[in-house]
Amino acid sequence: MSKQNRGFMFVWGAPIVLGLLSVFGLLAALLGTGGWHWASWTALTILLGVIVRYWAFPLER
Numbered sequence: 031m032s033k034q035n036r037g038f039m040f041v042w043g044a045p046i047v048l049g050l051l052s053v054f055g056l057l058a059a060l061l062g063t064g065g066w067h068w069a070s071w072t073a074l075t076i077l078l079g080v081i082v083r084y085w086a087f088p089l090e091r
Contacts, residue, residue, distance in 0.1 A: 052077055 055073030
């Protein structure tokens, strides 16, 4: 992996993963039943946890 690719993933890796988790959670809630609803709740709870963590304890510069 080149240095440029490592920099790209360092900057955009977490937002891409959180975006995919969000899309998965929303689609699972809309299209699935049973276990899919549990997967949706889990995915969206993880996102909410990340939001609360960075809202309550912002990164110091």
